[in-house]
Amino acid sequence: MGLTKQYLRYTSSSQFSVIASTRCNVILLNYRNSTDRYAAVANCEHVCIWDTKTQQRVMMLSGDGDVTAEVTCMATNSDGKYLAIGRTDGSVQISDLSTGNDVVTFNGHKTAVSALVYDEQGLRLATGSQDGDVVVWDLVDQKGLYRLKGHKGMVTCCYFVKKHNNILITSSKDTNIKWWDLDVQFCFKTLMDHRAEVWQFSVNSNEDRLITGSADSELRVYNIEFIENVASDKVMTNDDDDDVTMDDEGDLQTEDRLVKCSKIGSVFREGKDRVVSLRMTSNGRFLVCHGNRKLVEIFRILNDEELTKKRKKEAKKLKRKLEKNEDNDEGGGEVTLEASDMILKSSTFYANFSITSMDVARVSANKDDYVIVAILRNNQLQVLRCDPKLMKETVRKSMISVNGHRSESRSACFSADSKKFITTGSETAKLWNRESQQCIRTFPCNRPTCCLLVPGDLQLILGTSDGHVEIYDVGSGDQLQSTMAHVGGVSSLILLPGETGVATGGLDKTVRFHQFQLEDDTSTKLKRLQMAESRLLSLEEQVMDIKFTADGKFIAVALTDNSILIFYADTLRFKLKLYEHSLPVNSISCSDDSELIVSGSRDRSVIIWGLDFGNKHKKLFAHDNDVTKVEFVPETHLFFSCGKDKMIKQWDADKFILIQVLKGHADAVWYVLPSYDGDLLLSSGNDKSLRLWERTQEIVIPDEEREQEREEQTDLNFAHNLKITVPGENGEGKAQMASKTTRETVAGAEKIMDAVELHREESGKEEEFNRNTTNRENEIQYRSNHPILMAYKIDAARWVLQTLQSIKSSDLEEALLVIPFSYVCDLLKLLNKFVGEKYQVELSCRCILFLLRIHHGQITANVPVDQIADLQVNAKSAIQTLRDRVGFNLAALQHIRRQVELKDEISIFADVTDAYKEKKKKKRKGDSLKRNILAL
DSSP, rough: OOOOOOEEEEEEEEEESSOOOOOOOOOEBBTTTBBBSSSEHHHHHEEEETTTTTTTEEEOOOOOOOOOEEEEEEEEEESSSSEEEEETTTTEEEEEEEEEEOEEEEOOOOEEEEEEEOOSSEEEEEETTSSSSEEEEETTTEEEEEEEEEOOOOOOEEOOOOSSTTEEEETTTTSEEEETTTTTEEEEEEOOOOSSSSEEEETTTTOOOOEEESSEEEEEEEEEEEEESSOGGGGGOOOOOOOOOTTOOOOOOGTTEEEEEEEEEEESSSOOOOOOOOOOOTTTEEEEOOOOOSEEEEEEOHHHHHHHHHHHHHHHHHHHHHHTTTTOOOOOOOOOOOOHHHHEEEEEEOOOOEEEEEEESSSTTTTTHHHHHHHTTTTTTEEEETTSOOOGGEHHHHHHHHSSSOOOOEEHHHHHHHHEEEEEEESSEEEEETTTTTTEEEEEOOOEEEEEEEETEEEEEEEEEEEEEEEEEHHHHHHEEEEEEOOSSSEEEOOOSSSSEEEEEESEEEEEEEEEEEEEEETTEEEEEEEEEEEEEEEESSEEEEEEESSSSEEEEEEETTTEEETTTTOEEEEEEEEEEOEEEEEEEEOSSSSSSEEEEEESEEEETTEEEEEEEEEEEEEEEEEEEEOTTTTTSEEEEEEEEEEEEEEEEETEEEEEEEEOOOEEEEEEOOOSSEEEEEEEEETTTTTEEEEEEEEEOHHHHHHHHHHHHHHHHHHHHOOOOOTTTTTTOOBOSOOOOOOOHHHHHHHHHHHHHHHHHHHHHHHHHHHHSSSSSSSSOOOOOOOHHOOOOOOEEEEEEEEHHHHGGGGGOOOOOOOOHHHHHHHHHHHHHHHHHHSSSSHHHHHHHHHHEEEEEEEHSSSSSHHHHHHHHHHHHHHHHHHHHHHHHHHHHHHHHHHHHHHHTOOOHEEEEEHHHHHHHHHHHHHHHHHHHHOO
């Protein structure tokens, strides 16, 4: 029996080069006693916190496990302690900013999360997604409360009303703004004044103005008036037959029984594109908005005092005007202010590039200076400090842009020792340190397309999109030479056999060969590297890629006519033509033994060819989109391929099998590059990220990998197609369960069923044991020999409770929903036992209430009445005992507080903190005065 080939696994080791992802918003955090210094931005699947003053990264938040879903939106609570993170897979992650750890992860959306908002107390979280669903989560119990369905498009913004904490406002791309009464989970008012998508809205601090931004240049302003002392149960639902309208007695309509919202006018922006961000300052005085371009506009909102003065001034003008009019007998008139009179243009300024997201914060309560942090589309984070009352020349700008390209990287090369590597962007080429992932040097260049380090790693050669080939000194970063090599762009750059020069392929249908030369430098009196063209190979089509075989005998050229031409390297005489692809070939690679050549094309396939006769060994359907790059691992017949389907795949060119799939990029992957020893892998994607992958000692078995992929796909399809009818959720537009069925919930249901089965089995054994020992004088207690129960030293009933505790709180309801009714009766008996023993009362009552609501009809028909009555008595008694305990502890704490306050004559928990802050402030002033005196 022959030896089997072993494959080693590649795992992601680092991800860098991204300053801020453009798909997610930016947030100024209340972090480390500062509200204007630290900004949270998305970094693909991670979240970075930047210090805007030192321009350094303070913290990196990563999800638990192998999280690869990209971050789409973020929100923080009022005190800034917790950060909610929404992702493309519909999950919402709650992170503690003080420790950097995850608190809980919610799974309730089937599409990407598009909006997040906390309520004022930070106890609830509302999330909106691209499928139009709005889910409200309870952060204390860590569970979903309900799902609000009503929008027909992506939810763009959410807001909890502070005056009425049970009212939620949401906007959507379906052009509607909905008002939800969370007491009855019903939409009681819909604003349909917009003609296009509503992208953002903002409510002022007094909550009497609603300002919306749409796809046009108009900001619509609405007046909000809340109706006090109206119970929420007066709001009618769709089941009501009576249509309430305004009658002669002045009764309110149905939608006006909680709030009145009427449009009072519009304010026009300078920008003609859609509104991207609309932010209100904390004091409600200024409104900052921007579109898809560079322009940032600041509006000043007049307060009540300023509005009163303006009304008086306008009344005087109107009175003088009417006095001059002799035809009018009236001596005065009523003054009504328009929206443009209430919201005034304050200032405008331009960022350095197009803005994708923005946030604003006030520097201090005593100053009118504000900090605006904006994410730019070219992978930069810009910080603007300004006073909106003054002119735009007072804007102070700073930029965080050191460790990243302005666009995606399209080519790269390793150094000889693999400790450094070069990557190219749209404007620069950068030299990186592999260990620290820090940029060592930047080489300014006009749109480089390919790069190459000369042997010795002292010079760098770049090919540009305008046809130039440029040589740079790696140590100093100076340009040594720039020559016009091609009329079009340079598509490929490779060393000649013997390392005596380079060959370049261009879009002018030529391959040019250049020889290295050493010339005297008159300024430094040293030799410097130069290139001179030696040969030319003319072709009939544009060149996409070129490669030399390892023995230096042949050169392969990929053309836009879907073919690959093989020439003799010494004479440039034609040898073979390889044609099988149906679309142009993007990349080719040759093995180190010069036996195989592999090609990747836009037709999504990869073909393995033999170089001896040019025969096709195998055609593989490699990716779901264009194949962008193929590369052999040195000294092996293993190769990597990447494509626009966000995947990197490793293949065996001898057995024609897929070895492993590397997932991590959030967009198209442009290249994958193995190091010279094959231990490292560098990849770049359209998400502007650079990723390093390391080869580990873990063995990969391809058959097991494919089996695992099939199981994951089966679980996903099962969870997606599983439809369980929940009583009360059949009506259109009504609230539904917040959670969704996932692999974790199905696995939790299976664990519960296994625990109930174990309890049934152990109960039967115990009954049989008791029957056999009935006539004996000395009673012997039954002891289970089950390995799980013996290991945990518990009985079967407690094992069921421990299984319920092991399931995440956010997945508990969905797991109980999957359980068949045959297990529900036994589970209710066990829960009745737990509440009767006053053990885990909260968890047991939560499960009891949910099961009774879901299986109400079957329980009333199959479960005896006395058992349900006993369950009710035990649950009430356990809850009352728990309430008494909590009330007693609360009264004791209040008593201790009063005793301490009387003893120390201070107010605990509140005044102590204020006194400490005041003392610390005085100390800082004293230290500052001492420093000034010493300086004088």
